[in-house]
Amino acid sequence: MAKLATVGSHETLTTISREEILARLQDRALALVNVMPVDAFKAGHILGSVNLPIADIPTKARQLLSNFNQEIAIYCAGPT
Numbered sequence: 001m002a003k004l005a006t007v008g009s010h011e012t013l014t015t016i017s018r019e020e021i022l023a024r025l026q027d028r029a030l031a032l033v034n035v036m037p038v039d040a041f042k043a044g045h046i047l048g049s050v051n052l053p054i055a056d057i058p059t060k061a062r063q064l065l066s067n068f069n070q071e072i073a074i075y076c077a078g079p080t
Contacts, residue, residue: 024073025048032073033065033072033074034050035052
């Protein structure tokens with residue numbers, strides 16, 4: 001499961017299934033963000049996702065997520 005939001009939106013977060021994430025892997029309108037520590041991300045992550053550890057969100061989120069029309073799916077586990 002992942003949480004889905006739109007950058008810059010004040011909408012509430014919704015939960016999306018693993019199946020929906022897999023179906024949308026090629027969708028450029030979706031940014032897939034893994035919030036695990038760097039070591040955990042290196043050990044396993046969903047191909048195409050970006051790593052943004054929770055501690056780095058305040059300082060690095062705008063650099064990694066600059067498209068404010070993009071949906072973001074946030075997850076915190078590997079590809080299993």
